[in-house]
Amino acid sequence: MLSTGALRKWSFVHKWTSLISTIFLLMLCLTGLPLIFEHEIEHFLTDGVQHTSAEAGLPLANMDQVIAAAKAEAPDKSVMFVGDITDDGFWYVNMADTVAGGGPRKTVTVDYYTGQVLDPSAQRSPFMAFMLRLHTDLFLGLPGKLFLGLMAFLLLAAIVSGVVLYAPFMRRLRFGEVRRDRATRLKWLDLHNLLGIVTLVWIGTVGATGMITTWADLIVGAWRADQMAEMVAPYAGQPPVTQPGSLEQAVQAAQQLEPNMQLGFVAYPGSGLSSPHHYAVFMRGTEPLTSRLLKPVLVDARTLQVTDNRPLPWYMTGLLISEPLHFGDYGGLPMKVLWAVLDIITIILLGSGLYLWLARRRKAPGRTIEAWEASA
Template sequence: MSRNTVRAWSLVHKWTSLVCTVFLLMLCVTGLPLVFHDEIDGLTRHEAPIVAQTGQPLLDLDQVLDTALKARPAEVGLFMSFDTDRPVVNVTSGPRPDAPETQMHFVSIDQTNGKMLTPSTASPVGKVMDFILRLHTDMFLGLPGYLFLGFMGFLFFIAIVSGLVIYAPFMRKIAFGTVRASRSTRLKWLDYHNLLGVVTAAWVIVVGLTGVINTLSTPILQFWKTDQLAEMTAPYKGKPVPIQLASIDAAVKTAQAAAPGMRVQFVAFPGGSFSSNHHYAVFLQGATPATQRLLTPALIDAETGQLTAVRRMPWYAQALLLSQPLHFGDYGALPLKLLWAVLDIVTIIVLGSGLYLWLARRRTPAHDAVIPPPEAAETAR
């Protein structure tokens, strides 16, 4: 590789890194507690464990919905989701079917006795985790925040690739893993920056690209709704939300019968953002670790209770569904999350050292300046 080519890659690395570093530091710092969000949520639960006894009848979903709406008589059901580790049903309601998120109300109901549970987000820790999640995902800016952070993630990917390119000639002059601690402080940190950056490059690329995909969740889901969801519900186009809805419990059972071996993850009610005006959208997931992240929506006519269509999510939606847990290390148990946390901390060091190297070079007089990364190989001669 010619010297001019290396210089060009060095400029790409320098400026893409400088533009995104502050935001990537924020994402890494906020992402660290989010890796352990399940564990933190478990610690903040103060209610006694809920376990269904063998043979104990559970409330059906219509009874659960009635219980939730009795406390909110002026509202309608919007979503229903299900805890995987306990017999608890979560009901989201709002003043109208297309209510915005700010007007939604969330309640968890014990399916063994119909009692309402206090959500963990009501605790100070839960509120802090909600704040961290919003800061990490969109900086409280909604879709513009998502897209902006996605662009920062894309710049970070370019910075990683360009860093690997300019590190190649450096490796020809010095043994891998060498840290010249006896030289200047800046040169020592340059070696740490290069070494840690190369070691974590594969992980950072995976987490960075999955993060970029996650920021596109709104456009991806909107495209799915205008593409496949619209195609499946075309015969019902223009129909209003039914005044009298069919049994939600029967709708879920119909969906499960159409997709045997799958379990229900959540249900979107008619008129909401994940269904049509005339359907319950029952989203089912696989029962194995390999398939539980992939969703298959079943559309149930909310007026008659009849099955309209069942179709797996398209590849672009599946890419989003697979990216979300991979980004936070949710595919494995605690050991994988601990590995994710260690790599996150190392990435913080890489980002911080890169910022230090740039600031230190600007403060260093020209006659004392340390040669920048593309030319650092010369210092090893």
């Protein structure tokens, strides 16, 4: 049994971690709701992008043909990445003024099988792009990501403190009881506590995975300074490759090394996820639970021979698992629906918490822990 002093401290933690983060968490829940159904919404907005499917029985287009088609759309741009890790059914070719990402960027979508450029509607719509940027970094880049990561940490602190306070609050009530015959504020307090304890695991999971994804730039940077640096160390002092060899041959070399995996994406030599001397071919699993897990295979961009490959470290694996789990993108539409329902419940939870704080300030600004205990 917690003492009155301990209850007071935990109540202070719960109140202020919740209040500081509530507005931002409400924004994240509201923007996250359409992002859960991003593929379905994009399909509705574009009326479905017409691209060749596997049922056509055609072989995959040569990757050199894919790049040539994309380059024809933007001949003054340099290719940074090409791939499709979300099973959209076509290749995304990301380009910029320089391979390192300088200047305005352009994305071209190319059919898996025909190697033909698809209609620009295959790309993310302006609405979904706005929602994603607002949800991930508030249009502030890395500082915005780290700020939202702090809000996620405060959410986790609010969850822990809420669990600590729940037991003494419920000692005179049945589990999940909502006192409908009492004052409005007490009914909302009971509902707030019920929703919080029922969604505890989900909110903790989404909060933790969201916090991890805000550290993505830092985690990838640590991987580059650690494992990537070891993998490319033999090339230290050599001039960078300016005319890389056949992308198709590089992909085939990686595929021969990992025959039970499929291509996720390729980072060009000099891009942010490769070295100046290699194609970094990121292979991925073929099952729903492994399709987001990547394994880098470094292919010499001149000789087109594999020079190194190794599994990603635990912290990169944690990052790769976190993003699809955060958006419920593992179990198909049923899991997305579940995620959406829980998201809406969380919006009610956050809104009720804000209401309770405002109502308490209006009615009893000086209310003590002892009085709070008595009301329970």
